[in-house]
Amino acid sequence: MSFDYLQSITAGLDRNAALHDLMTEFGSDVWNYIYFLTRYKETADDLAQEVFIKVYEKMYTFRGHSSVKTWILSITRNTVHDYRRSAWFRRVMLSSGFMTAQQETAPSAEQDYMKHALREETWEVVLELPIKLREVLLLYAHHQLPMQQIGDLLGISQGTVKSRLSRARAKVNQHMRVHEGADERMAQHEET
Known part of the structure; x- marks a missing residue:
C-alpha cells in the first residue's frame, strides 16, 4: 500500500473498500502486535477493531511521512497505551x-x-x-x-x-x- 493509494481514497473513492484492503493487508499484523503487548486474545480482538475504526476515521490524515504499515502500527500502539492508561x-x-x-x-x-x-x-x-x-x-x-x-x-x-x-x-x-x-x-x- 502506498501514499498515493490512500490519497486517492481520501479524495472521494470508496473508503469502505479501502478499509477492507487495509484490514486484509495489515489485520494480522495489528492483531499480533496487540496480542504481544497485552497477551489476551479477547483484548486483541477488541482493540484491533478499535484500531481499524480509528484508521477509517483518520484515513485523510495520512501524509506519507512513513509507510502505511508504520502509520497503522503507530495507531495500534497508541490504542494499546490508551487502553493501559484507562x-x-x-x-x-x-x-x-x-x-x-x-x-x-x-x-x-x-x-x-x-x-x-x-x-x-x-x-x-x-x-x-x-x-x-x-x-x-x-x-x-x-x-x-x-x-x-x-x-x-x-x-x-x-x-x-x-x-x-x-x-x-x-x-x-x-x-x-x-x-x-x-x-x-x-x-x-x-x-x-
Whole structure:
C-alpha cells in the first residue's frame, strides 16, 4: 500500500473498500502486535477493531511521512497505551493505595518494563480471585459502574459491594506485596 493509494481514497473513492484492503493487508499484523503487548486474545480482538475504526476515521490524515504499515502500527500502539492508561488500573491500584505517585521525571526503559510486568501480574491475580470478588472488581474498575448500579445488577446491597471490593483489593495488594518482598530477597541473594 502506498501514499498515493490512500490519497486517492481520501479524495472521494470508496473508503469502505479501502478499509477492507487495509484490514486484509495489515489485520494480522495489528492483531499480533496487540496480542504481544497485552497477551489476551479477547483484548486483541477488541482493540484491533478499535484500531481499524480509528484508521477509517483518520484515513485523510495520512501524509506519507512513513509507510502505511508504520502509520497503522503507530495507531495500534497508541490504542494499546490508551487502553493501559484507562481507569481500570488507576481505580484498582491507585484508589487502594498500593501504587505510589508517579515520578516527576521521565521513566526509564526498566521502569516502563516493570510497570508493564506489574500490570500483567495484576491481571493474573485478579483472574484468580473468587468469582464474587472478581465480578465486583471488574464491574467497578473496568466497566466503571458506580457501587449502587453494581449492587442492583448483582442483587446485593451497596454495603456488600463495598465489602467485596475492599476484600478484592486487599487480596490483590497482599499478593503484590508478597511478590515484591520475594523479588527483593532474591535480588539481595544474587548480590551476595
